[in-house]
Amino acid sequence: xxxxxxxxxxxxxxxxxxxxxxxxxxxxxxxxxxxxxxxxxxxxxxxxxxxxxxx
Numbered sequence: 664x665x666x667x668x669x670x671x672x673x674x675x676x677x678x679x680x681x682x683x684x685x686x687x688x689x690x691x692x693x694x695x696x697x698x699x700x701x702x703x704x705x706x707x708x709x710x711x712x713x714x715x716x717x718x
Contacts, residue, residue: 664693665716674703675712 667682668674680690694714697703703714 668716670718671715673706673709673713673715675710675714 664679664682668678672678676687676690676694679685679693680687683690683693685693694703694712698714702717704717706713706715
């Protein structure tokens with residue numbers, strides 16, 4: 664998934680769903696796991712549930 668996303672690109676469950684070709688609930692679970700692992704950080708001002716990968 665990391666290879667599919669451009670550097671500093673804002674991602675949400677919609678993008679994860681498209682990349683992994685999975686259900687919305689699976690995409691939310693993946694996003695939760697990425698947050699818990701501290702791989703992504705929330706982006707302010709772009710709407711709820713938007714993140715970028717931490718460099």
